[in-house]
Amino acid sequence: AQPSVATLPFKVADLGLAEAGRHQFRLAENEMPGLMALREEFGPSQPLKGARIAGSLHMTVQTGVLIETLVALGAQVRWASCNIFSTQNEAAAAVAVGPNGTVENPAGVPVFAWKGETLEEYWWCTSQIFDWSAEASRANEHWDGPNMILDDGGDATILVHKGREFEMAGAVPDATATDSHEWTVILDTLRASLQASPDRWTKIAAEIQGVTEETTTGVHRLYELAKSGELQFPAINVNDSVTKSKFDNKYGIRHSLPDGLNRATDVLIGGKVVFVVGYGDVGKGAAEALKGQGARVIVSEVDPINALQAAMDGVQVTTIESVLDQVDIFVTGTGNENVITVDHLLGMKHLAIVSNVGHFDNEIDIAGLEKLEGAERIEIKPQVHEWRLPSGRSVLVLSEGRLMNLGNATGHPSFVMSASFTNQVLAQIELFVRGADYGVDVHVLPKHLDEKVARLHLDALGVKLTRLTDEQAAYIGVSPDGPYKVDHYRY
Amino acid sequence: AQPSVATLPFKVADLGLAEAGRHQFRLAENEMPGLMALREEFGPSQPLKGARIAGSLHMTVQTGVLIETLVALGAQVRWASCNIFSTQNEAAAAVAVGPNGTVENPAGVPVFAWKGETLEEYWWCTSQIFDWSAEASRANEHWDGPNMILDDGGDATILVHKGREFEMAGAVPDATATDSHEWTVILDTLRASLQASPDRWTKIAAEIQGVTEETTTGVHRLYELAKSGELQFPAINVNDSVTKSKFDNKYGIRHSLPDGLNRATDVLIGGKVVFVVGYGDVGKGAAEALKGQGARVIVSEVDPINALQAAMDGVQVTTIESVLDQVDIFVTGTGNENVITVDHLLGMKHLAIVSNVGHFDNEIDIAGLEKLEGAERIEIKPQVHEWRLPSGRSVLVLSEGRLMNLGNATGHPSFVMSASFTNQVLAQIELFVRGADYGVDVHVLPKHLDEKVARLHLDALGVKLTRLTDEQAAYIGVSPDGPYKVDHYRY
């Protein structure tokens, strides 16, 4: 199916999938009690009325429920995926058609996302979420772009910052030989923009009231921008809400990693030796899931504290080099680069499975593999490739080294995403309504909102909370309504 | 055996136990790689030369290894226990005799501690760690007291602050009818001191360069002193090092809770229904240990975040009232009061086991039980009591409601305490050597020292750490030598 363009500006794979997407939205809504509670609580007061949100986040079924929650709270929204493979086409279609539109007359949200974008298409899609000219002319307003960003990984935020930077410099630099293909594409995208307008991104940056960022990598970029003084607007670090990083990263991966392995390979996990690179939240969830399947898990870490945690959890900790040829399945979850190198790939067992649930595809040196003399790629099925190596052995690479829990399975399940996205919506409300209270810096959500997110997910799990008596609350020095812990409490 | 006093000023139950204590020190040293590594690293440079440390911390075998580490680093030390019951008499004896002394000619450290002190004796012992006149006259110096405190629970710190406060007021207030017995004893102790000297504590306070505090309760007191502006010297909060609270509280309890249950009752844990009150670090360790034994664990929580964590870990979360009569073993770990009330006790199964690994004995309403008309206490063996209740049923109360992992077993194992105490020693060095860098406030150890503590415990577990390449380190924005995480990282 060809991506289609209609009068509602959008670009998806196939609008005809909207009904299938809508069915899935209904099921997901039942598993996303936090978002549904926010619709109920804030629907009447419309706190996001006037918000123009540019969203860059995996265009999945769960994100569809997020988008429609933002709309239910009064926001206007444009959306792109933050990953070339992660779009569920039926979800994108359902978002475009909307709850009240039809395939013939889509009345949803402008969404630019389909599964399997090229990098050129990806950055074109990302640019589209900043073009609010259609909305402006319909409303007879003079906006240039959105006034809020909802980001995952920081691509939307980076585009604005780099766009503005190059406009101030008056030119976009040429790509150098060592630049990644992706960076070249970004430069091309911004060069074309600079030719069309000398101040598009400068004006967009000035209109933005804030960004709420979903994940570790994006947060890291934000802290760097803040440190160098380049950050242009306040940011809320959603990732570091406890109900995000300690839930999504850990329990999400625990669910979707084995799911991805199964859908991709149907290989029995039990009994296998699995190597997990990194024992942060993602690595902890991965290790737990794999142990639960009866795998023998080995971990590598650079941080002695996390390494000690792994050891105390009964997991062997060693370097990847020292066990390369014993491992059946490799899983990376570091957010770092080249934690699996071409040399590592060459030393692996025949048909070892190599997969990434960290961040970018450079976590495994796929670029190096592609350049490797004598290596041959065979597509077993989409997102599952056998690489025949000059060593005479093969490795199975999932999702071309990109996030396999999204590429080979359907990403995190709705319940986990409900917690993450409830933080996102509360963060959008905070920045949009109380933005003046937040300086141009990176903030975390106040603890009472973090606790609220948790609270909204308890009933669905049959959890009965105990209430502190007034005496007990006084004894431990908190209010019976919370917050219950000091800010530096680690959970 | 009577407490004895020799030329080396000290008071312990029986010096003759020193050899038994020394054997245990040797075994413990093998399980305390962090402390032993510090002896090796800092023995030659003697960073604590000139430090006069007043220590108030459970006088156990592990503390003996801590004390001798401080001495090996150049410090002079005086010691008292921070709990009337927690002294291991053989450990106190071995500390007094010292590695090079004999029972006839003790040449260790002045220690004032024995198991089962009265409150009067306890505060006398605590006063002794501030009397450095013997050391001063031997060195021909004019000290009044120590220049460092190593505290657990804050009693030593409180004595100095209150002593100074009353000296400035010129009088110690009379105890009132509602004051606890313990407070009355403290007032008497300080009244006697004020009669003997009008400025003893003022001079002592002025000489102290800093305190390092071990535990939650003491840290809480320090933050209150800092907030009210009363704090007299810099403090390091050792409790909130990751390698303390996320190790000691969690992995320590995971070890010593089932140990305590077994030694106390020999009841099979597998298959039983166990109710854990509180799912903080202690509760998590307790639940993991009990699940590992095949128990079905139920948890209660007041904090929705911790409650959601328990649910995501596959544990039922409900109120204690709703399952009272189904539970075989109760474990409290909240640090709160009356989380098990007399009403709860009356509603329990016959011979339900009731135990506390949280904080004081008020976590279970033992005072209420003692007052209960018609209740009868039968000692099964020390620290294990059957309470026959008017309901016709009995409950088994462990350690009279006090910490059962210490009362029924031997508390935290050496390896866990090695991590905690390595933080203590590093904190002592920080404050003694770099005290000027620390303002009069409560600080946590810098992350690189927390990481160092972890690092020193890896070899013993056979952990092989991975080293970041320079490129990887730059990519994630850290140094290859650490620190590896932002300060708010939760582990």
Ligand SMILES: NC(=O)c1ccc[n+]([C@@H]2O[C@H](COP(=O)([O-])OP(=O)(O)OC[C@H]3O[C@@H](n4cnc5c(N)ncnc54)[C@H](O)[C@@H]3O)[C@@H](O)[C@H]2O)c1
């Ligand atoms: N796939 C998904 O759906 C998903 C979900 C959440 C987060 N993430 C991503 O996963 C990554 C990890 O997230 P997290 O929350 O666990 O972060 P984290 O910081 O908690 O954990 C990463 C760990 O990797 C370790 N590490 C770094 N470089 C290493 C190396 N060369 N070798 C071994 N270990 C190394 C770090 O010390 C750290 O402990 C991030 O990029 C995050 O954005 C992915």
Ligand SMILES: NC(=O)c1ccc[n+]([C@@H]2O[C@H](COP(=O)([O-])OP(=O)(O)OC[C@H]3O[C@@H](n4cnc5c(N)ncnc54)[C@H](O)[C@@H]3O)[C@@H](O)[C@H]2O)c1
């Ligand atoms: N026995 C030991 O050897 C040992 C070791 C370390 C700590 N501790 C003590 O254990 C206690 C807990 O320590 P922690 O590190 O787990 O603290 P924590 O704050 O991490 O956990 C305590 C938990 O109890 C919950 N809670 C409070 N009141 C409650 C109630 N009425 N009902 C249900 N839940 C309630 C809190 O929400 C919190 O999550 C502290 O007093 C600490 O000093 C004991």
